[in-house]
Amino acid sequence: MKPLLKRVAKRFLEGDSLVLPAVARQMLFVRQCRRDAKLTGRVATDLGLGLFEVSKSAVLPTSPSTLFILAGGASVNELSSENFNEIRKGVSVGINFWPVHDFVPDILTTETDNVTLASSFLNERLASPAVLQRPPTILVLRTSWPPKRDVLPTLPSEYQGRTWVYGRANLITRQEANLEGDLSRVLRLLKRKRLPDAILPDNGSSVVRLTFWAIAQQFKRIVWVGVDQDSGHYFWTEPPVPAKYENAAKVAPRVAGSPHSTSNSDHRPFSNDVFLRALAKSAETSTGSRICVGSKRSSLSDSLPVFEWK
Numbered sequence: 001m002k003p004l005l006k007r008v009a010k011r012f013l014e015g016d017s018l019v020l021p022a023v024a025r026q027m028l029f030v031r032q033c034r035r036d037a038k039l040t041g042r043v044a045t046d047l048g049l050g051l052f053e054v055s056k057s058a059v060l061p062t063s064p065s066t067l068f069i070l071a072g073g074a075s076v077n078e079l080s081s082e083n084f085n086e087i088r089k090g091v092s093v094g095i096n097f098w099p100v101h102d103f104v105p106d107i108l109t110t111e112t113d114n115v116t117l118a119s120s121f122l123n124e125r126l127a128s129p130a131v132l133q134r135p136p137t138i139l140v141l142r143t144s145w146p147p148k149r150d151v152l153p154t155l156p157s158e159y160q161g162r163t164w165v166y167g168r169a170n171l172i173t174r175q176e177a178n179l180e181g182d183l184s185r186v187l188r189l190l191k192r193k194r195l196p197d198a199i200l201p202d203n204g205s206s207v208v209r210l211t212f213w214a215i216a217q218q219f220k221r222i223v224w225v226g227v228d229q230d231s232g233h234y235f236w237t238e239p240p241v242p243a244k245y246e247n248a249a250k251v252a253p254r255v256a257g258s259p260h261s262t263s264n265s266d267h268r269p270f271s272n273d274v275f276l277r278a279l280a281k282s283a284e285t286s287t288g289s290r291i292c293v294g295s296k297r298s299s300l301s302d303s304l305p306v307f308e309w310k
Contacts, residue, residue: 014175025172026185030195033169036142037196040167043142044198047149052139052164053197054190054216066090067219068294069210070098070105073228075295076235083309087225094136095206099125100236100248104134109206111141112151118251123154132156138163141209168202168209170269176278179270183282190216191287203275204268211279215289222283223307225294229273231257232297277303 013028015021044051068087070076072095084103092105099108099122108126112119125131126138135158142165143151155163173182186201190212195201200209200216207227214222226235234254236245262272269275277300280291292307293300 014173014178022178022181022185025178025182026189028172029169029182029186029201030189032172033196033199036167036169037199039145040142040165040198042145043147044165046147047152047165049140050161050164051198052166054166054195054200054213055193055197065219066221066223067214067217068092068105068223068225069207069214069227070094070101070103071207071224071226071228072097072234072236073226073230073295073298074233074235074238075228075297076101076226077238078295078297079225086310090223091219093210095210097122097234097236097248097252099131100245100252102130102244104131105136107137107139109139109141109210110153111206119151119153121247121251126153126159127156132158135159135162140165141206142167165198166209167199169199170202170204174269176270176274179275179278180282183278184286187212187215187282187286191218203270203272205262205272205275207262208272208275208279211283211291215283215287218289220289222289222291223294224276224291224298224300224304227276227293227300228295228297229260229263229276229299230297231259273299276300280304 013021013025041051068090070092087103093107093109094101094105095109096111097118098105138153138155138159140152140163171182171186173179189195190201201212202209207224211222233239233256234252236248236252237254241249262268265271283289283291290305292305294307295301296306
């Protein structure tokens, strides 16, 4: 497409005063989902893993009304044993480096395109007796094609039949003025099961993808635990670093004072600071699902309610 036509098309797609541009963005998003679904299916088949069915609840051990998404922010260190008992009564999903924590959630997610020091560390944690006593379901974000087997977690036999591959698709708009409206339309598609079943809407963030999954599962309350979106430490790097986190802090360090990696839009359509707030607002108005943060330390607590721990 010639540069002039590209500019005209982009200007049309980002129009916020007419219905037609919004419909066009939705159609393009659905087409993008279908394309990624095909690729995700190929990746899953090649790896010999199951294809994750977003609309089904086969991975859920129970059917409670609250989902806890467990991230890496330092506010996790505030949680008491009573708080974790409350999390156990719901459904819990630990993202990325969560396995360094003693608490074993119902589901763990993994995404990477590179082999790092943290990779072998996580493999050890996933194979530890403490985790294998009650092995979680593993959700693997599809790799590029051909699949990069060396970047995937090395899982013992206990995870056989418990590991699933899923894909992702970003929204089309790049204009903040269009974001809430487009999110509402995507959420309605998701609830009506109009999207390919292995695909979750995205903004380059595990928290975003798992929140969409929670809404597809009709959870009425979603709690973002450790989603601090600030310049502070991870829970395993917060001083004084406990002995149990010393190795984790070495292989996955973080220098306090720098913005969270998802706070910029260099590798995603929007800063997550913007996207998460818009998602929470759209989720409640469009689906009735209420999103809370787990601590007032989260920078998102200026616009999201803080969960009331019992």
